[in-house]
Amino acid sequence: MVTIKDVAKMAGVSIATVSRTLAEPDKVSEKTRKKVMEAVETSGYVANTLARNFRRRRSNMVVVLVPDIANPFFSNIIQGIERVASRHQYRILLGDTQGEQEREQAYADLVSQRQADGVICLGRNIPFRYRKGRKTLDPDWPPFAMACEYHGEIPVPTVCIDNVAAARDAVNHLLELGHQRIAYVNGPSESPLCEDRLQGYEQALREAGLTVEPALIKQGDFTLASGYDCTAALLAAENPPTALFCANDEMAIGAMQACHAAGLSLPGDMSVVGFDDIGFAAYTHPRLTTVHQPRNRIGEQVMTMMLAMLAGNTPADSRIVLPHELVVRESSAARG
Known part of the structure; x- marks a missing residue:
């Protein structure tokens, strides 16, 4: 059976250093940590973690x-x-x-x-x-x-x-493309980040000299279905938007499907922007413009x-x- 002494010998360090590396890796150098962990992996050493953690x-x-x-x-x-x-x-x-x-x-x-x-x-x-x-x-x-x-x-x-700034950037992108009737599909009203993204949407419109129209703001719940349903309602209005900004990518993908179902071309008849840059965003048709979060x-x-x-x-x-x-x-x- 491999012991901590064997690991110390393989790594060329003391037993105390091996113990410290396994118990508190942030307190040893990267070089020492690498040597010890390579020795642990090579030797197959298994520390008595349960006993050590009980003591600590x-x-x-x-x-x-x-x-x-x-x-x-x-x-x-x-x-x-x-x-x-x-x-x-x-x-x-x-x-x-x-x-x-x-x-x-x-x-x-x-x-x-x-x-x-x-x-x-x-x-x-x-x-x-x-x-x-x-x-x-x-x-x-x-x-x-x-x-x-x-x-x-x-x-x-x-x-x-900064969710306010990120939402403002998304709406400014649509404004720069010439859109003025820009709708917003928000997430849950109790969510702080949704409050921030709504604020960013409203700031961008006001800074562009446009009026914030409550009829162009819909409440979703971050799901595909809510994005679809909110967009369908917006498209059924007498004066529908030419662009949509959604508080997350899932709702944006649902919005895109609602546009397809209504016979609209994207982005010819409707531009759509999402938020988050989830993996699916690069594989929608067309590929989704969105705010990337790291x-x-x-x-x-x-x-x-x-x-x-x-x-x-x-x-x-x-x-x-x-x-x-x-x-x-x-x-x-x-x-x-």
């Missing part, structure tokens, strides 16, 4: 709360989290919460039960009970960070993009924040805003 009161597990695990938007974020976690000998436990606070709190309770060390939330809710009106972090809360949706008053470590980087950054907190450090930046990019494809064109 660590599980080396982080709970990741996902509002809807079926939504393809989250897959790349989870990949980024997993990549950084694995590099530091952590594993992730996914919780599909469907946005329900009770389920979020039940998963978060795994930390107090010593089944996890921290919580990353990809939704909009802080997964702990607290009094209404609170504006500070509770020192009794375990390490946790938010990504994507949160912008509340409590200064929770957060990774996101989802892998969001995942990597929020897990890096978590590791800092687990090491007893305060993240250098409590709110990291990553850059977005408008990806122009064939679903948008100059007004005919």
Whole structure:
């Protein structure tokens, strides 16, 4: 049976260094970590992780709360989290919460039960009970960070993009193409990011000297079906739009299908712009113009924040805003 002594000999380091590398990889150099991990892999060494974690009161597990695990938007974020976690000998436990606070709190309770060390939330809710009106972090809360949706008053470590600016860029693109009747299919009204994207849509129109028409704003729920239904309603109006901006790509794809069903050509009769740049966006017909979110980087950054907190450090930046990019494809064109 391979022992830690054998691993140390293969790597050319001390037993203490092997132990430190496996227990706290962030406290050794990249060169040392690489040597030790190569020796571990070559030798087939299996550490007694359960016993070690019991002594350290660590599980080396982080709970990741996902509002809807079926939504393809989250897959790349989870990949980024997993990549950084694995590099530091952590594993992730996914919780599909469907946005329900009770389920979020039940998963978060795994930390107090010593089944996890921290919580990353990809939704909009802080997964702990607290009094209404609170504006500070509770020192009794375990390490946790938010990504994507949160912008509340409590200064929770957060990774996101500027959704107002991103939406404004998308609408400005349509305005530059000569469109003036631009409709917006929003997501859930209670979602902070949807509030921001609506704000960006309205800002772009007003800055262009156009009136925001409530009739051109529809409420979806981020699904293909809601994008289809909202667009069908817009097309049935007496004075339909010439362009559509949707709060996510799934609704934009549904919108495109509604246009096809109505006999419209894209982008000849209707330009469509989405948000997120999910994998399917590059394979629609025509290919979807959309706002790209750096989802892998969001995942990597929020897990890096978590590791800092687990090491007893305060993240250098409590709110990291990553850059977005408008990806122009064939679903948008100059007004005919």
